[in-house]
Amino acid sequence: MSGTSGRLLSLLSLLQARRDWPGQVLAERLGVSGRTVRRDVDRLRDLGYPIHATLGPDGGYRLAPGTDLPPLLFDDEQAVALAIALQLAATSGAGITDGAARALATLRQVMPTRLRHRVDSVRLTAIPQAPSSPPVDAAALLAVSDAVRSREVLRFDYRSDQAQADGEPGPARRVQPHHLLARGGRWYLLGWDLDRADWRTFRVERMVPRTPTGPRFAPREVPGGDAAAFVAARFKGSDGDDAWPCRGEVLLDLPAAEVAPYASEGTVEAVAPSRCRVTLGAWSWHSLAATVARFDATFEVVGPPELARALDVLSARFATAAASFDHGGTTDAGPRSSRRRAGHRTG
Incomplete structure (x- = not known):
């Protein structure tokens, strides 16, 4: 790259880094005279960059918004961050997945080889978190x-x-x-x-x-x-702090390591090799009771009484539902095997 071309890129990078630059400071950073800085600014203006001269004791320059989008200059860290963000656009729900894919292809095309390799090493498939929700217009x-x-x-x-x-x-x-x-x-x-x-x-x-x-x-x-x-x-159903309005504690007959990946915002504390203390929250006591039951293991309620009462209500409902079901032809594979079938491996 010629000295002039390289200096123009350096000047553009400095102008993008902060709002105002005194002319003398730019000259010192680039190792040239103030007259050369003025000429380089004129060259960038010819390329479409709206650079305004600023008034004051020192005088200076400012890169301002323009009517067209001129070529942009990113450092290595910015380019990689932008590429990753574009790959995550599918999870945003903003309806910009196609536009983000085209932007990423354009960005990748002009990247130097070293940056392209870094971006390709983190290529990912973004899975929307709410597939049932239509994208936002x-x-x-x-x-x-x-x-x-x-x-x-x-x-x-x-x-x-x-x-x-x-x-x-x-x-x-x-x-x-x-x-x-x-x-x-x-x-x-x-x-x-x-x-x-x-x-x-x-x-x-x-x-x-x-x-x-x-x-x-x-x-x-x-x-x-x-x-x-x-x-x-x-x-969470709370009118106050960012906390679940209903919180309860149980002793669960499972190893803490098995429970922790599925406890979400709850806390899990090992009390024995195959027993742990779990504190969970929910928007209602019945929801909390159902959350505890989904671990598919025997447990003991530590408190509060509202959780125990909610379990009584759900127990009666489950018994009624089970009694109304025709069990002919069904088999019982047992709680442990059903949990393994419904679960998934984690890293």
């Missing part, structure tokens, strides 16, 4: 995001499951949009519902934004100050 996602950024009231039709099945648009809503969040392959809007005077969470793939948007609003403080924690708590 990119235009709707942008409309919601713009309203959040602009602090403008968002008007939209919200399609419930029944409305989607009937082909109906769903009820109209008026919301002050505060945060756009991604969770488990789905996108959610957290906003203040003007008609219900309360915080609400909406699935973006069910939203049909209306135009124009409403008036601007002053943002409110999300309870607790953390939008992600607030929404996570709502998913």
